[in-house]
Amino acid sequence: MLAQSKLLRLRHHHRLLPSRFSPLRRCHSECPSSSPAELTATQAVEVLHQWDFDQLRPFLFEASHHLPQIIVRLNSIPKAVDFLNYLRDKAERPQQALSYAFEGALQLASRHPNSQQHLLMLHTYRKSYLSNISLTAKSAYLLLQCLGKAQMLDDSLLLFNELDPSSTSSLISKLRGLFKSGRTHDALHLLDEMLDDFTGEVVFGELGRRDHRGRDFADEDIVGLVTKQCEHGVFPDAFKLTQMITTLCRNRKNVVAWELLHGVMRLGGAVAVEAASCNALLAGLGRERDIQRMNILMAEMEEMRIKPSVVTFGILVNNLCKARRIDEALEVFDKLKGKGEGNRVGVEPDVILYNTLIDGLCKVGREDHGLSLLEEMKTKKQCRPNAVTYNCLIDGFCKAGKIGKACKLYSQMINEEVKPTVVTLNTLVDGLCKHGKVHRAVEFFNEMKGKGLKGSTVTYTTLISAFCGVNNIDKAMQYFDEMLSSGCSPDAIIYYSLISGLSIAGRMDDASAVVSKLKQAGFGLDIACYNVLISGFCKKKKPERVYEMLEEMEKIGVKPDIVTYNTLVSYLGKIGDFRSARKLMKRMLEEGLQPSVVTYGAIIQAYCLKKNVGMAMMIFEKMCSTSKVPPNTVIYNILIDALCKNNNVEKAISLMDDMKIKGVRPNTTTYNAILKGVRDKKMLQKAFELMNRMIEDACRPDYITMEILTEWLDAVGEIEKLKHFVQGYPAPSPASSQTSISF
Incomplete structure (x- = not known):
């Protein structure tokens, strides 16, 4: 096949053969029939009959390039062979003359009705008597064509190996050039002319590259190029095939990769x-979670007796675990261990496979099953548990809230002389912090530092965030400084956590200092960070810093979001600048941001604080009628409290009724606000109704509720009702309570 394919290439490219095949690079076919060369050939044929060396000398040395025409004119293979023998024996420098004369003999043989037999005879003659002469391009083409038809592959290969590598490399370079320029269709045409193992190397190598300097190959071109090679018996080796499939899959061309593999x-x-x-x-x-095709491919591998490796099963188990199909992953794992219907497949599970399955079990809350696999690993010498095994289990128990078991596993890890890693440290520190054991996390961190294990950025991020979360900013700053001194580079999350914590704590100068360090480290503030800073400066009543933040946002192209506007509207409302607040809301709408319930709540609360309940009610009614944002419990509470304080209890009561109609659930704060109002208006019967409704709504009274009702109900002799109320039972109204009692 190799020789045949090289013959095919030579057929179309014989003119590219090197000079050592044809010293003068000229043949009789290039001369017109009426040229002087034709006349010279006629004269030479007449001379040949006399075999006079002196008369033949001009043809042998001065016009040897005419010899092909002279030999063809002999019109006899035996005479041509006689002339070749004459040249070999008589010529002083026979190489050049023999090269041209042999070309003529081959051409004469190719024109014979029994050409194949005569050509093979000449091939045998050359091997025996003229093996040291170089072939012209035409001679090489005719011989290779003949040998290919005769299925003489060894002879074809030997002959082709005489080719100067420059001819092969020029074609290969041309093919590579077509690939790099993205001219795949032209490459396909060229392949038709030169299919062999060498071109296969180029095709498979180019398709397997991760990056292409030209345009990407079209899907049909990829399959077409490989198919064309395979149809001519040129197949990629395992490495090249794997490389091509890997490249296709990384480029999200799984369908093409599937067609390619199955085509081969x-x-x-x-x-x-x-x-x-x-x-x-x-x-x-697996990356596309195509479990169905993964199973099909596994079945095909078994059918074609392609022996899977432990990596094969690792990929399958890993992706089944990621897809939360743990039971299927366990079935595959049991098959490896010889359980179930399928017998052993000759692959032993390794540590990585065990760890993959344990991690998958822990991620779906089956930590105890993972623990049993840990014990199983201990019985196998070839896959003893390592740090990854313990880390997976510790993380699983931490996420399940079983901190005690996680700590016990760590102790077991130490007893088994498995060295903990920074992942172990981070996992336990994170688990302890998330379950309110921050001080225990600090103790564990210090213990690990004493054993020479340094914390990473993740460790410090966890601790800093935890201390910010409990408002212990001093401790958070302490670990931030420690982090810097230990050589760990803070990431954006740490900076954001500190800025947020400091801003919430009102330490805006410290927050600004951290912002400066963040910018020096090459990070930029995001919208969440700007929002927390703006909120902090608003609380500190520093409008100049707020405007500074807004200008900075505009300069770097960070657009305000709904949180930014809500913060600003709330601040402007609290300082009584309602005109600016309304302008801000208008601008928000212009930028395509719809006011949220927080926006309405902020402006309504601001009007209520300024005792402008009428305007607050107008905004509320507009919100209910034109806005798509329904009021929530907080907004109702603000208005009910403001109405009661404004001595408009009847309107507050009607708002409570409106809550019920709209399905907005009141809370204890709602009832406390309106109970204060009915107490001040001495509406005892309404108070009893509200107490019963409060029980129905499962709102438990708090100390404010008790403070409102105790003295009032005791003074009017209704303390028993209060006792029933506290116990959660509505008390029957006595006859006396049918009439309103004033106190």
């Missing part, structure tokens, strides 16, 4: 398909 299998290259190539496709399918 179908065309007879199944022998070259190994587990590695299938693993590459399995990994690509």
Whole structure:
């Protein structure tokens, strides 16, 4: 096949053969029939009959390039062979003359009705008597064509190996150039002319590259290029096939990769398909969670007797775990161990496979099952548990809130002489902090530092965030300084946590200092960070810093969001600048941001604080009628409290009724506000109704409720009602309570 393919290439490119095949690079076909060369050939044929060396000398040395025409004119293969023998024996420098004369003999043989037989005879003659002469391009083409038809592959290969590598490399360079420029269709045409193992190397190598300097190959071109090679018996080896499939899958071309692999299998290259190539496709399918095709490919591997490796099963188990199909992953794992219907497949589970399955079990809350696999690993010498095994289990128990078991596993890890890693440290520190054991996390961190294990950025981020969360900013700053001194580079999360914590705590100068360090480290503020700073400066009543933040945002292209506007509207409302607040809301609408319930709540509360309940009610009614944002419990509470304080209890009561109609659930704060109002208006019967409604709504009274009702109900002799109320039972109204009692 190799020799045949090289012959095919030579057929179209014989003019590219090197000079050592043809010293003068000229043949008789290039001369017109009426040229002087034709006349010279006629004269030479007459001379040949006399075999006079002196008369032949001009043809042998001065016009040897005419010899092909002279030999053809002899019109006899035996005479041509006699002349070749004459040249070999008589010529002083026979190489050049023999080269041209042999070309003529081959041309004469190719024109004979029994050309194949005569050409093979000349090939045998050359091997025996003229093996040291160089062939012209035409001679090489005619011989290779003949040998290819005769299926003489060894002779074809030997002959082709005489080619100057420059001819091969020029074609290969041309093919590579077409690939790099993205001219795949032209490359396909060229392949038609030069299909062999060398071009296969180029095609498979180019398709396997991760980056292409030209345009990407079209899907049909990729399959077409490989198919064309395979149809001519040129198959990629396992490495090249794996490389091509990996590249396709990384470029999210799983369908093409699937067609490519199955095309190679179908065309007879199944022998070259190994587990590695299938693993590459399995990994690509796994990234797209295509479990169905993964199972099909696994079945095909078994059918074609492609032996899977432990990596094969690792990919399958890993992706089944990621897809939360743990039971299927366990079935695959049990098959490896020889359980179930399927017998052993000759692959032993390794540590990585065990760890993958344990991690998957922990992620779906089956930590105890993972723990049993840990015990199983201890019985196997070849896959003893390592730090990754313990880290997966510790993380699983921490996320499940079983901190005690996680700490016990850590102790077991130490007893088993498995060295903890920084992942172990971070996992336990994070678990302890998230479950309110920050001081225990600090103790554990100090213990690990004493053993020579330094914390990472993740460790410090966890501790700093935890201390910011409990408003212990001093401790957070302490760990921030420690982090800097230990050589760990803070990430954006740490800076944001500190800025947020300091701003909430009102330490705006310290927050500004951290902002400066953040910018020096090359980070930029995001909208969340700007919002927390703006909120902090608003609380500190520093409008100049607020405007500074807004100008900075505009300068770097960070647009205000709904949180920014809500913060500013609330601040402007609190300082009584309602005109600016309304302008801000108008601008918000112009920028395509719809006011949220927080926006309405902020402006309504601001009007209520300024005792302008009428305007607050107008905004509330507009919100209910024109806005798509329904009022929530907080807004109702603000208005009910303001109305009661404004001595408009009847309107407050009607708002409570409106809450019920709209399905907005009141809370204890709602009832406390309106109970204060009915107490001040001495509406005892309404108070009893509200107490019963409060029980129905499952709102438990707090100390404010008791403070409102105790003295009032005791003074009017209704303390028993209060006792029933506290116990959660509505008390029957006595006859006396049918009439309103004033106190």
